[in-house]
Amino acid sequence: MGITPAGTSRRPGSPSLTIDTSGNTALPPSGATAPGPGADSTSRSPAGRSTATSPTSPSGFQPLSPRKRHRGYSLRRAVFHRNLEDNSPGANSPSSTIELSDVGHPSSTTVSETSVTAGPAPLELLEESKRAQKSGGIQGISALPHYESWIANRAGKNAGVRGIKALCQQIRKKVLRISDIPPSKDGRHIDLDASRNESLIDERTGRIYIGNTIRSTRYTAWNFLPRQLVAQFSKLANFYFLCVSILQMIPGLSTTGRYTTILPLLFFVSISMSKEGYDDFRRYKLDKVENNRDTKVLHAYRPIPGTTSTEEEDDPKSKKASGHIHWATIKWKDVQVGEIVKLNRDEAAPADMVLLYSSGFNGVAYFETMALDGETNLKTKQTTHSLAKVCKSPGDVAKCRAHFVVEDPNLDLYNFEGKVTVDGETAPLTNTEVIYRGSVLRNTPEAIGMVIYSGEECKIRMNANKNPRIKAPRLQSMVNKIVLVMVVFVILLSVFNSVAYQFWSSRVEDDAWYLTDASVAFFPIFASFIIMFNTLIPLSLYVSLEIVKLFQMFFLNDIDMYHEESDTPFEARTSTINEELGQVSYIFSDKTGTLTDNSMKFRKMSVAGTAWLHDKDIKEVAQEKKTVERKKSKGKRPMRKAWTSVAIEPNRLGRSERGPISPIEDPPFSPLTDAERRPADVKRWSSWTSSARPSKSQPEMRTEDLLRYLQLKPYTLFARKARLFLLSIALCHTCLPETKDDGEISFQASSPDELALVQAARDLGYLVFDRDAQILTLKVYPNGLNAEPVIEQYEILDVIEFSSQRKRMSVVLRFPDKRICVLCKGADTVIMQRLKLATLANQKVVEIEQRANKRKSLEAQHAIARRSEQVERKSSLHRASMSLARSSIGTLGRPSMPGNQMQRTRDELDSWLTQREQDVDISSVENDTVYYSPRPSMQLGSNRQSAAFSDPRNSVQVEDVDELVDESLVVDEPAVIERTFQHINDFATEGLRTLLYGYRFMDEAEYNRWKKIYHDATTSLVDRTRRVEEAGELIEVELDLGGATAIEDKLQKGVPHAIDKLRRANIKMWMLTGDKRETAINIGHSCRLIKDYSYVTVLDHEAGEVEQHIAAAILAINHGQVAHSVVVIDGRTLGLIEADKNLHPLFFELAVMADAVVCCRASPSQKAGLVKAVRKKVKKSVTLAIGDGANDIAMIQEAHVGIGITGKEGLQAARTSDYSFAQFRFLAKLLLVHGRWNYVRTCKYTVGTFWKEMLFYLTQAMYQRWNGHTGTSLYEEWSLTMFNTLFTSLPVIFLGIAEKELRSSTLLAVPELYHKGQRSEAFNFPVYLGWMFMASSEAAIIYFSMLGIFGQALFTHGVDLYAMGVMTYASCVILISIKLLGIEMHNKSVVPFIGMFLSIGAFFLWHLVISAIYAPDNPIYNVRDGFLDRFGRNPLWWITLVLILTSCVLYEIGVQSLRATFWPDDTHIFQQLEHDPVMRARFERAAAPELQQGCASADWQRKEERRAKRAAKKANKKAAKMATAVSLTEEERCEGLKDAGMLSYKEEREREEQRREGEVLELIQSRLEQEREVEREDGSAQKRESGLDVSEMLSRRFGSVRRESDGG
Secondary structure (H helix, E strand, C coil), rough: CCCCCCCCCCCCCCCCCCCCCCCCCCCCCCHHHHHCCCCCCCCCCCCCCCEEECCCCCCCCCCCCCCCCCCCCCCHHHHCCCCCCCCCCCCHHHCCCCCCCCCCCCCCCCCCCCCCCCCCCCCHHHHHHHHHHHHHCCCHHCHHHHHHCCCCCCCCHHHHHHHHHHHHHHHHHHHCCCCCCCCCHHHEEEEECCCCCCCCCECCCCCEECCCCCCCCCCCCHHHHHHHHHHHCCCCCHHHHHHHHHCCCCCCCCCCCCCHHHHHHHHHHHHHHHHHHHHHHHHHHHHHHHCCECCCCCCCCCCCCCCHHHHHCCCCCCCCCCEEEEEEEEEHHHHHCCCCCEEEECCCCEEEHHHHHHHHEHEEEEEEHHHHHHHCEEEEEECCCCHHHHHHHHHHHHHCEEEEEEECCCCCCCCCCEEEECCEEEEEEEEHHCCHHHCCCEEHHHHHHEECCCCCHCHHHCCCCCCCCCCCCCHHHHHHHHHHHHHHHHHHHHHHCCCCCCHHHHHHHCHHHHHHHCHHHHHHHHHHHHHHHHHHHHCCHHHHHHHHHEEEEEEEEEEEHHHCCCCECCCEEECCCCHHHHCCCCEEEEECCCCEEEEEEEEEEEEEEEEECCCCCCCCCHHHHCCCCCCCCCCCCCCCCCHHHHCCCCCHHHHHHHCCCCCCCCCCCCCCCCCHCCCCCCEEEEEECCCCCCCCCCCEEHHHHHHHHHHHHCCHHHHHHHHHHHHHHCCCCEEEEECCCCCEEEEECCCHHEEEEEEEECCEHHHHHHHHCCCCEEECCCCCCCCCEEEEEEEEEECCCCCCCCEEEEEEECCCCCEEEEEEECCCCHHHHCCHHHHHHHHHHHHHHHHHHHHHHHHHHHHHHHHHHHHHHHHHHHHHHHHHHHHHHCCCCCCCCCCCHHHHHHEEEHHHHHHCCCCCHHHHHHHHHCCCCCCCCCCCCCCCCCCCCCCHHHCCCCHHHHHHCCHHHHCHHHHHHHHHHHHHHHHHCCCEEEEEEEEECHHHHHHHHHHHHHHHHHHHCCCCHHHHHHHHHCCCCCCEEEEEEEEEEEEECCCCHHHHHHHHHEEEEEEECCCCHHHHHHHHHHCCCCCCEEEEEEECCCCCCCCHHHHHHHHHCCCCCCCCEEEEEEEEHHHHHHCCCCCCHHHHHHHHHHEEEECCCCCCCHHHHHHHHHHCCCCCCCCCHHHCHHHHHHHHCCCEEEEEECCCCCCCHHHCEEEEEEEHHHHHHHHHHHHHHHHHHHHHHHHHHHHHHHHHHHHHHHHHHHHCCCCCCCCCCHHHHHHHHCCCCCHHHHHHHHHCCHHHHHHHHHHHHHHHHHCCCCHHHHHHHHHHHHHHHHHHHHHHHHHHHHHCCCCCCCCCHHHHHHHHHHHHHHHHHHHHHHCCCCCCCHHHHHHHHHHHHHHHHHHHHHHCCCCCCCCCCCCCCHHHHHHCCCCCHHHHHHHHHHHHHHHHHHHHHHHHHHCCHHHHHHHCHHHHHHHHHHHHHHCHHHHHHCCCCHHHHHHHHHEEEHHHHHHHHHHHHHHHHHHHHHHHHHHHHHHCCCCCCCHHHHHHHHHHHHHHHHHHHHHHHHHHHHHHHCCCHHHHHHCHHHHHHHHHHCCCCCCCCCCC
């Protein structure tokens, strides 16, 4: 139930309940003994940690007590500790204690419930934390007096604005007749009556309840036209042309026709509206598919004497029903409130329902709610006890009469209030009895429920965005501003020419006899100039842009973003916001199905102090692993392993030949053969690496070695402990095995964690074969999985299930030898307190965590230091690259700088990139420091070196399997405990989810005494949950340590790598999930969203002091003391913060400053609210939301860019998104490559369009001085209309479609280049003014050159207005093509040449045509035969045209060269670096993972093989030539030195020989690496392996290199 702040009333519309639904009772005061004999005495540690008194500690002293030491906890351990039981009030409620290193000051002393520190903490702060925990909640800004006064002052200033907004909202509601639905008096009343045939009435509205139809479209038939008109004419250019068209239609004002503007405008607007309508129609069709899904509804009829109901015949046990019943199949859209719906297995709920009946065990139904909250765990739903007594079968449901009272529809997915009355007995309704729309029935044959909310009143739809906004690119606002500037410029230009005309008229026109009565008033001449210059703002701007974006959308279908496994290509559903992909600054991501793969894999375990790696599920496919990464070898290459040292598994070959076989039929190990007994690599190097820390070595031995050891040494102490631990994994769970038709056994589990554990037990020889209410049957394979199994049956006496408060589960079993054993598994912090050696375990944990915190502090300090170094490196790289740019002016395409300088630039860039690619990680040197605990699983004794297994090249060849395990360590319990918890810490650091196992044996008498207490607790009608937990406490004590497991929540392929790339691109990522906090933080570590040294601030309203910790985190970040900051908050705390209008800005400031934010237990509406807050409050930010479920639709629609994942949760998110693909990793290439390309293309298109209009029409304006400012056009009117369509449309369109400033490999290798779009560097006012300056100066060059050279020439012919206009026109058209397609476009291909040919060719073809067909009687423009016979045959006309073009092109190149030399930006620098083959290869290696995605991998490899062969051939030739040249020149030089007495010949010869061999060796090494790759692909690696050694090649006098004797 939700926590209601004191002094507030209950939720409006919720039923008034008199029944305690909380299930919570007051806890005894601190220090009191827990009820029940044998219960643990617990106390809260200073950091909020619950510690239990070990039975072996009579004094009750706790090693974690503040009286002894103050300490900080590691991130993972503290998270799992937040819900431990406490004797203080409120301790059973969830809280969070996350403490980590203070990165700025390792000795920082700040410690509290939500603080993040490392090192000792002052006692007073710990006491404050305890007081805050007792008070809980959010105190408000009163805890921050300075901030409170600032908020009060700001509120006073903004009072007027808020009042105006409120008034506007009221006017809007009144005009649109929007009225809020009032809440009901005491909730919604619904009677359960299967025979009812009329619709129920909603008492709030007086009408029937709304239907079950859902709508995700943006428009309806009624609001499409008005909303689209507003959207289209919100574009300032469209509004401007609307105004111009109105002026133009006034008779007598326009000289260009009355409808030449309005008709194209309406046409273009209609095209845009039709496109939006089609996109929305596709959404409508997808909604229609969901609304027309089928479901079954119960129809019961009144009894007819002498008849029997259908249900009665099917179920003889059921009582006589009230009449005939029938399960009718209807559409989802026809389901109504009050109807009874039946769900079969794997069917989704069509509406929100209350559960009436379930055919599952004990009436329990399992539902998957992944589409609602993102959780993968199945939720257990069970009807109330009063309903369960009445509804024992579907027939009983038909005759049952009950009265339900439920709360009014609301957004809260995690709380529900209601009650049900059956036969006068009233019971509460909570989330446990309610099924929400979208929930899928799992592991249960059928379930029946009654609909309580339908359609848009369902919880999931209430959380959806009902009126999604019309998305418009951020660039549009900038274009609107530019258009506004251009409007002002057009008006000023028109005013200037109108005034100038008045002066000219008074001086010239009045005295000219041929202009009598020809004067024009000011307004008509002003309007004519407005119409003449209106195309300075081109009408085609948006139309051509739509064409450009359509082609951009087409080219987004990249093969690298195709997912071959699911046959899912990239799909773009809109082209409106293509450029937004290149400007993203915030990513909001779902977790389940978006970052994770919705599967858990058992990965590691620790037993008896030895850690083992389980990698059976990893498929080592060479083709998938092969990349083109060929790292430069430095120093000597290691010797190759001998062939005999390679471990071979005998059964692998047989398995690959026979194809896939079940694990039972084809085990990984058969009974040991001689080959297996032969010594082999003790540790077989695995391909698995930790996603959280990929650089960390994996020294654990494999579980296959463990099975071999258990087979060879079955009676050792370690073998007994290991078998008991594996048995615990196979027994301590609630999974149900199912045998399929083909004999394969599958498991039905309530959580994927349990499924992973049971499957791992099967792989390790303990197969759960059958399970009923009392007996669990195992098939044990002690002699190997292909040997005969041993059937063992274990009697299940009791199961104490897992709960969020207990954080553990226990199973009481009777072994086949009649012993009774308690198996308990759970969070390590919980199980640790229940061990026999709890005190010792606590002490070891303290030591381990102190070392870990020191390491994290060192990493954080190193990260801060490296951040400052990177700034210096970047500046030095910039300077070196500037010199590179200067030295290569005019020689683009070939590096002209000296070799040493080029090499320095290469080294500097390579060093900078390498540092950016690698995160801070000192784990590789931990073995050499005193801070790191020795890795016990690999030490095999105190004197053995753990480093022996750290390198696959140094595998130890053991002669005896005894060395796998040191049996003497098994009896050393302190060492076992220390090593086990060290392993747990290591596992957690790697992002794995850990569980600790404990066990104890008990005698029959003890069990019987406990059983009576437990039976009383389970049958209690009052406080059953609490009493069951207390009974469990009695038996879960004095446990022996069994072992630990580590489960990997598998991420999608490439997720951590993609997140690293996006982080380097300065994109902040927020993970918004409905899952638990612990799971969210674990995934944050796995995907490297949270680093091991991160400063993590967890905000929890139950922990208290939220305001102080927000303020402290802000100060720490501002002071530069934080290397990487992360904020973790839950949905309930977020709701309370949002309700506090004063505290919300403070939290939002922290969230924006943090490097990452994790929001757990967030509802869909809260996700959308966070996206909206960032979108509105962070200026110039572009948000992107990505998800795969129905719970992500709201945030996808709210963000600037919405990405849908076509994953396991269905297509709900994908069909409402803007773009969709199958894997998160594709997001990196979509943003960094296609996003940046499209942003640059769109910007260049836009600014290029403005430039060409300014260039062309400024010549028209300049001509006005020579015609008396009368408005006479320099250009013939028909040719004028062709400017933006036939002559200059292709250059800007091709530029907007095909431009690629940088290669995709460069953009992926250097994500930092993405900032160009984030900072709007490609299109802003300075860029616009620069292009306009160029347009103005080039217009002046064109016009005055034409006028001075041709127009005022004395001795020539054909000089008239039309000839001058055609020359100016031709100069503009040709210059536009050359500049846009030749100079500005860096993607040199056939496309720009086609554009130039078509544009320029169309211009001259047009003038050839009109010269032949134009009417000869035009009084102004002498067009007929002008181009063919007059000025077209004049050499001066052509010479002038060539001079004009040459001047303009040289001017353009000169300006760009000066800019690239003295003011280069990153694009200039990396364009030049791309010309260097070495750097280009470096970029391609770094971008290889993204460039080999999808089906492009095979093509990429074939291309790389061909290139490798060519490179090898070139390397051979180069090595031979260089060696020959060096041999000749150096010999002559050494002779000269020897004659001069400066150096002996022998010494010089040795020195030169060493240098020469070093150079050639490096070349040969690179060649050999390339040849190895090629030969492996050809299958000839083994044949040529013996001939690939460098020393052998040299000894064979390879190439021109010869070793000469030093003698003589």
